[in-house]
Amino acid sequence: MFMKREDIEKEIEECIKKAKNFSNQGEVASYIPELKNVDENAFALSIVTTGGDIYNFGEKEKIFSVQSISKIFTLIMALKDNTTDEVFSKVGTEPTRYEFNSLIPIDQRAANPFINAGAMTTTSMIYGKSEEEKFNRVMELIKQMSNDGTFTFMENIYESEISTTDRNRAIAYYLKSKNIFAQNADEVLDLYVRICSIGTNVESLAKLGALLANEGFDIHSSNLIIPQNIVQMTIAQMASCGMYEKSGEYLMKVGIPSKSGVGGAILGVVPNKCGICVYSPKLDKSGNSVVGKNLLKILSADLGLNIFL
Ligand code: GLN
Secondary structure (H helix, E strand, C coil): CCCCHHHHHHHHHHHHHHHHHHCCCCECCCCCHHHHHCCCCCCEEEEEECCCCEEEEECCCCCEECHHHHHHHHHHHHHHHCCHHHHHHHECCCCCCCCCCCCCCECCCECCCCCHHHHHHHHHCCCCCCHHHHHHHHHHHHHHHCCCCCEEECHHHHHHHHCCCHHHHHHHHHHHHCCCCCCCHHHHHHHHHHHHCEEECHHHHHHHHHHHHCCCECCCCCCECCCHHHHHHHHHHHHHHCCHHHHHHHHHHHCCCEEECCCCEEEEEECCCEEEEEECCCECCCCCEHHHHHHHHHHHHHHCCCCCC
16 A cells, blocks of 8 residues: 555654664674774664665664675676676585584585675676776676665774684685685785775665565666676575574564674565665674664564565
């Protein structure tokens, strides 16, 4: 049924109120030292529909690091630069019950592109003559996907992670030792951490999500930005693997393909409807925003966004 904008806004505000009841739970990420310095009570939400309507709430200008949400960007870039078979011969498509930075789900290859090992693999498959060119190509891609959204490089986050990231360094060297990629492991690690350190706000990510929801077509110009088969594979991986080892439970309760990051944001894609981005940096033990996942669950039920219903 058609609803007036102000009624939709009121409805969403009610959902936010309910989700904020969970704001006493969780903790901000601390294993990347710089992430401890964020305002733990910060909150922002953006919903961008495939018809171009934008609903923003809270601190919509707030810049945060995308962290694992970038695993969407690297997967898309790898799929644009290589054949599907090439990509999925090097990284699997199955969810894992292990945490995102575990070395266990790397057998012949990493379990899926949305754990760290898988994202380092897709990072190694980005085309470019130098690390700088590869990074710039990712930046260009996401700006194009979000229709010139705000994207910056957060040097402080990058420095903080690259100087402490022993686990990821181990993963990079392990992948190299298994011949999953041939490049220098430190270079792949560096590019991976740089891409995780891209800063943005909820609206820019929700716009990027809206393009995925719109089958890869720009929501204003209708130009095709991402081939449909890549969009479909990306959304399928978000549904099955996007919330780390909680992906199955989350999909069952929320029913929206989503990807979270330890920076505190979650990006949801509802095909043919909208992109949704929530930012609230206190995380559960798996690294998913507590208010974020609860808000997506409430919005899904209230606004009828569950893809299975
Ligand atoms: N940069 C982070 C890491 O590699 C990303 C992890 C995440 O957001 N889950 O640990």
